[in-house]
Amino acid sequence: MHIGVPKEIKPQEARVGLTPAGVRELVEHGHQVTVETRAGQGAGLADSDYEAAGATIAEDAERVFETADMIVKVKEPQPEEYKRLLEGQILFTYLHLAPDAEQTRGLVDSGCVAIAYETVTADDGSLPLLAPMSEVAGRLSVQAGAHCLENVNGGAGMLLGGVPGVPGANTVVVGGGVVGSNALRMALGLGAQVTVLDNSLERLRALDALYGGRLHTLFSNTDTLERSIAEADLVIGAVLLPGAAAPKLVTEAMIASMRPGSVVVDVAIDQGGCFETSRATSHSEPTYTVDGVVHYCVTNMPGCVARTSTFALTHATLPFVLQLADSGYQQALIDNPHLRAGLNVHGGQITHRAVADNLGYEHTLAESVLGIAADA
Known part of the structure; x- marks a missing residue:
């Protein structure tokens, strides 16, 4: 051939x-x-x-x-x-x-x-050709979010990991799959306070077993999403329905409840995004602001590495x-x-x-x- x-x-x-x-x-x-x-x-x-x-x-x-x-x-x-x-x-x-x-x-x-x-699928139902780029995007999402939290990029002026006497950024990861697990691993490594939401108890148990008390796990529903996002400094959207458009789990009202200078990173943007306020951006113009919240929605995140x-x-x-x-x-x-x-x-x-x-x-x-x- x-x-x-x-x-x-x-x-x-x-x-x-x-x-x-x-x-x-x-x-x-x-x-x-x-x-x-x-x-x-x-x-x-x-x-x-x-x-x-x-x-x-x-x-x-x-x-x-x-x-x-x-x-x-x-x-x-x-x-x-x-x-x-x-x-x-x-x-x-x-x-x-x-x-x-x-x-x-x-x-x-x-x-x-x-x-x-x-x-393309695997025996266990996973997506083996999406996984490597999901791993890259998940890790990059934390780098991008940390960068956007800086004052010069429209953020609240927060260091993701904080310093002694000053807490790290409250980071919420929506989805505990490949993207989410890689994102939370990076965020925890940098010293952030991390919460992950997922609607699979099995997945939450696995993440809890890996990270114990360092990671907060919540079952994902409208109530837990509303409360977590309102208190977040950084939200990473990491949900996926194979082949389908991403569900709009995070509403515009939830975004409006966040503090000015907070940041959202929508890794699901290739599939339409999981925030109602998301629209595709590029590496040359990666962000925009809605209700005072910085949005990073680059459709080919792994392309920068x-x-x-x-x-x-x-x-x-x-x-x-x-x-x-x-x-x-x-x-x-x-x-x-x-x-x-x-x-x-x-x-x-x-x-x-x-x-x-x-x-x-x-x-x-x-x-x-x-x-x-x-x-x-």
Whole structure:
């Protein structure tokens, strides 16, 4: 198979779909790889590194898209990219379609086979290709929040960890999954006072066993959310419904109850955000203020640590890329139900129920388009 790796063009996005080591594995499996020139530059990976691994370097994205059987990216395709997609061409990347009607329409019209990293599953129900970037985003959320709490960035002028005699910032993490557990770990390490809310008692018990009295755990409901957020200096939104738009758990009234100069970081913004007051921002203009509360809602948070993120992502995605390339996408999706869960769009049809439900499309079973029994 011929695999293409274009340079990411989303603003301030410096990650790349494959490392040279990933390219080498594909080449050793007998596949061709074309990488757009300077695609890895932001992650410290030179064209010469990719050439040494066996890749061909293309001078522009057009060449990558027109020759590849499968496009491997990081972020969702931008309009000029999904217009280049070919009928039957495989696209393997993060998509986050539920809040993005325009991109969904572009993929449907292209006739491509779009497989989303964020809905590929594992035996335990986890999301193995979302996890590495969730780990990065969770840790970054605390750095971003601490930075926003500084006076020069509109915050209340608080040091996240405090100093002897002055308490650290009251930090509330909404959601105790991969993002939330990484966020609270970083916040605790910096000396903040941390509370985590989740609607899974099993998850709260696990976090309590790890951190004991250092971490406050609360069962998440409207009452506990209202009280916790009103007292918070920093709130990190870390909730997820796989493939679907994030639930708006934090209302505008809750935001208005916070002290001026408080900060919220919405890590769920890729899926539409979990705060009613959230709107997508970029690394160049990361924040805005509502009711005196600083909002940080950057949609590609891990893009600012491109080298770490690129290596972490390739380590997770490469086994699936190899399976798609070695077996062909149809056989790979038939053989691997977890990879099949990543199929969002196929030949103009929406094959992920949450995406279809959120955007008003008819849902077509992935098994149906692949010609296999629904219970296979």
